[in-house]
Amino acid sequence: MGYIHEYNTLLQSGKIPACKRLLKVYEKLTDEINGGKYFLDVAKSNRVIEFIEKFCKHSKGEWAGTPVKLELFQKAFIESVFGVFDKESGLRRFRETLFFVGRKNGKTTLLAGIALYMMLADGEGGAEIYSTATKYAQARIVFDEVHNMIRQNPLLKKHIRKRKTDLFHEGTFSKIEPLSRNSETLDGLNAHLVIIDELHGVRDRNLYEVTKQSQSTRRQPLLIMITTAGTVRECIFDDMYNYACSVADGTFTDDSFFPVFYELDSREEWTDSRAWIKANPALGSIKKVEDLQFKVERAKNNPADLTGILTKDFNIRETAKSTWLTFGEINNTELFSIDDFNGA
DSSP: OOHHHHHHHHHHHTSSOOOHHHHHHHHHHHHHHHTTSEEEOHHHHHHHHHHHHHHOBOOSGGGTTSBOOOOHHHHHHHHHHHHEEETTTOSBSOSEEEEEOOSSSSHHHHHHHHHHHHHHTSSOTTOEEEEEESSHHHHHHHHHHHHHHHHTOHHHHHHEEEOSSSEEETTTTEEEEEEETTOTTOTTOOOSEEEEEOGGGOOSSHHHHHHHHTTTTOSSOEEEEEEOOOSOOSSHHHHHHHHHHHHHHTSSOOTTEEEEEOOOSSGGGGGOGGGGGGTOTTBTTTBOHHHHHHHHHHHHHOGGGHHHHHHHTSOOOOOOTTOSSOHHHHOOOOOOOGGGGTTO
């Protein structure tokens, strides 16, 4: 039994509280594997997990200098992306994923480990790995964490060198490079892995479209969009979030897209400590419960703090802080038939 089955069992039993969409996603994936539509190769996904836990170390906080130990939700994600294969093509099923998770749940460490693996050990010659974001400083966060991991491991440090703009592995002619929306080098990419960090801050579709199209010549490319919620509406984040919801809900079929939702089911749950883990799967291990409790109590008494905690810690989509209507109040999802207006 792999991590997908183990995680799904805990989710469906309620031992790990989760939002409705995450339950749907892992239940469907488990059924598809059990039903033979796709096959699970745990040896290949375990290779990724073992690589990260063997070669990667934390660089910040209380765990600085210690080996990375992945959580079950991270292992299930890795197994889903790297271990589920299409029977006909023999290639990995998922090529694109939206990973929607609250802040401080270990996303940078996870992304850095995946980036390193796909640069060195994914069997792709000349792999181009890009960490992207609207701002260059944001794009460098994952890149810098990869660099810190390399600096802490003598074997990685021996074979990977830091150049002016990237990290380069001469053995496979592969590189990792940070890129921003305004980068002049977006055209002409041949990406194996693209990480779009904090998608909610991306105002237009150009960054997404250009990097996605750059993967067309790769056999098993991967595009990871990882983000919290935000306050900017009608941007690419809303488009991709709605698309991911359609895939998770089964209203649209895209077998290459893996939607992962860590969010509250309703805005009212933000004061219920039992529901917090829905948006924070690493709560109590990576993310401190006491810190979140403090933020919640402060937001109860200070409305100015509420939007920040709702969007960043609980993944509730909101409008800007200065508006007097919440996103939930203005977002009308009711549908009407045109027949109701005949003769009007």
